[in-house]
Amino acid sequence: MEDSDEIELADLIILGRRRGVGTRVYVVTEVSWGVGVDDVYRAARRAALLAKSGVLAIPAVAGEWVTPDAQQLASGLGVWQFMPSQAIPPTES
DSSP, X not given: OOHHHHHHTOSEEEEEEOTTTOOEEEEEEEEOSEEOXXXXXXXXXXXXXXXXXXXXXXXXXXXXEEOHHHHHHHHHHTOEEEETTEEEOGGGO
């Protein structure tokens, strides 16, 4: 599979700007009702592939809940976690 094909499989890609500096950033997100380790790996892999094109890409997962194993993995891989009313940066997991 081509890198571009893999990136296109992401559930959600959001283009925004970093606060304070205005740098463009892509948030590559895998969305699932319950987030597991496979979702975290996919988000990290797809964000890394997009970053190879020279843009800033941040991996993220979103869901109603995240398994404990996925929480730990997300922290280690630099993946943000989004749950209802909560956003957890990788360094706080």
